[in-house]
Amino acid sequence: MHERQGAFDVVVIGAGIAGLMAAERLAAHGQSVLVLDKSRGVGGRMATRRIGGAVCDHGAQFFTQRTLGFRDVIEHAVRDGTVAEWCRGFSRDGSIAADGPAVADGHPRYRGARGMTDLPKWLAAKLAAQGNGIEVRTGAKATSVAVAADRVRVTIEGQDGAVEVVEAAGCVLTAPVPQALDLIAAGGPLDRMDAQAIERLRTVDYDPCFTAMLVLDRPSLLPEPGAIQFGGDAAGPVAWVADNQRKGISNVPALTVHATGAFSREHFDVPPDEVAGMLIDAVRPWIDGDPRTAVVERSIHRWKFATPTKILPDPFVAVSWAPPILCCGDAFAGPRVEGAFSSGVAAGTMLADRLAGAGR
Numbered sequence: 001m002h003e004r005q006g007a008f009d010v011v012v013i014g015a016g017i018a019g020l021m022a023a024e025r026l027a028a029h030g031q032s033v034l035v036l037d038k039s040r041g042v043g044g045r046m047a048t049r050r051i052g053g054a055v056c057d058h059g060a061q062f063f064t065q066r067t068l069g070f071r072d073v074i075e076h077a078v079r080d081g082t083v084a085e086w087c088r089g090f091s092r093d094g095s096i097a098a099d100g101p102a103v104a105d106g107h108p109r110y111r112g113a114r115g116m117t118d119l120p121k122w123l124a125a126k127l128a129a130q131g132n133g134i135e136v137r138t139g140a141k142a143t144s145v146a147v148a149a150d151r152v153r154v155t156i157e158g159q160d161g162a163v164e165v166v167e168a169a170g171c172v173l174t175a176p177v178p179q180a181l182d183l184i185a186a187g188g189p190l191d192r193m194d195a196q197a198i199e200r201l202r203t204v205d206y207d208p209c210f211t212a213m214l215v216l217d218r219p220s221l222l223p224e225p226g227a228i229q230f231g232g233d234a235a236g237p238v239a240w241v242a243d244n245q246r247k248g249i250s251n252v253p254a255l256t257v258h259a260t261g262a263f264s265r266e267h268f269d270v271p272p273d274e275v276a277g278m279l280i281d282a283v284r285p286w287i288d289g290d291p292r293t294a295v296v297e298r299s300i301h302r303w304k305f306a307t308p309t310k311i312l313p314d315p316f317v318a319v320s321w322a323p324p325i326l327c328c329g330d331a332f333a334g335p336r337v338e339g340a341f342s343s344g345v346a347a348g349t350m351l352a353d354r355l356a357g358a359g360r
């Protein structure tokens with residue numbers, strides 16, 4: 001085991017949009033930051049995958065910007081060619097004709113120029129470009145978070161199985177809340193943590209989500225703008241279906257199909273391939289021809305913690321202030337990409353202030 005003390009002021013666990021924004025705020029205030037993510041790349045649930053010749057967004061599908069801070073970042077990302085406007089609304093009615101109008105409500109819906117991971121990749125690159133004292137490390141899984149004297153002690157397992165312990169003055173946890181609580185529990189007795197905060201965090205809950213990605217041999221029959229948003233409480237099994245080619249990120253037609261929370265819970269332990277068959281049947285009206293030949297490749301992903309169903313009103317929650325350990329992400333103060341962004345900004349700003357105060 002390799003021990004590192006004092007190399008970073010703060011360890012941020014998770015390189016989704018919340019973690020990257022928390023790190024950005026900390027770095028802007030002169031703190032050195034290690035951002036860890038267990039996945040091979042950054043972005044978390046803003047995820048894009050290649051399947052054969054197709055590119056599919058398989059987590060978040062689009063985002064809105066209604067708050068000033070997010071608007072500034074998105075305007076910058078649009079100017080840089082990282083983000084593009086997709087449309088101003090979606091049909092919520094699957095019966096709409098293939099050439100029928102989308103439901104426009106005036107709010108721009110944005111996408112990554114080449115996929116939803118573009119925005120987090122852009123943020124991570126800007127962070128890394130700040131140089132000394134900032135590291136974004138992927139393939140690095142935090143396995144516990146503990147308090148040791150007045151420091152936070154994070155145990156990290158690399159993809160090669162090597163274990164490292166890093167001590168820092170503060171920590172930001174952005175993993176889905178049940179996973180964040182597991183990390184804290186793995187750190188040992190909770191007597192140094194705020195019991196009330198832990199109890200409140202235990203009330204957070206998420207829906208799972210099955211995502212089917214279907215590469216087609218011909219254009220889909222989806223109405224403009226290439227997607228239907230049935231919604232999470234839809235009567236059928238499907239909450240969302242989009243054609244990634246029509247969206248502008250794939251060279252070939254490929255559908256992303258999200259199941260509803262209710263369907264995903266009910267079928268959580270059903271073999272994924274069987275679930276893929278059910279979702280194909282449900283989106284058959286928008287596949288031109290027999291799916292047995294029109295679907296040339298398919299892949300299914302099961303998100304265990306897809307979207308929060310019970311969130312907390314606070315922008316973040318501190319499980320400890322001495323040393324500071326803050327939980328943030330899309331389960332705080334507002335779900336979805338924009339909520340996760342705001343939560344990360346709030347946690348990073350508060351922690352930077354706190355650490356600057358401690359250093360005075």
Ligand SMILES: Cc1cc2nc3c(=O)[nH]c(=O)nc-3n(C[C@H](O)[C@H](O)[C@H](O)COP(=O)(O)OP(=O)(O)OC[C@H]3O[C@@H](n4cnc5c(N)ncnc54)[C@H](O)[C@@H]3O)c2cc1C
Pocket residue numbers: 013014015016017018019036037038039042043044045046058059060061062063064140141142143174175176179183209211258303305306307328329330331335336337338340
């Ligand atoms: C299927 C689906 C559809 C969605 N659709 C939309 C949509 O259309 N619009 C919208 O706005 N939002 C949508 N969302 C929600 C949106 O993706 C999330 O709200 C947002 O991306 C959450 O960001 P985050 O940073 O809080 O968490 P995440 O993106 O989950 O980031 C957390 C990160 O922590 C990492 N991590 C976890 N545990 C550890 C560990 N032990 N060590 C190291 N790293 C760890 C994970 O790998 C992950 O990268 C959707 C989500 C899903 C799953």
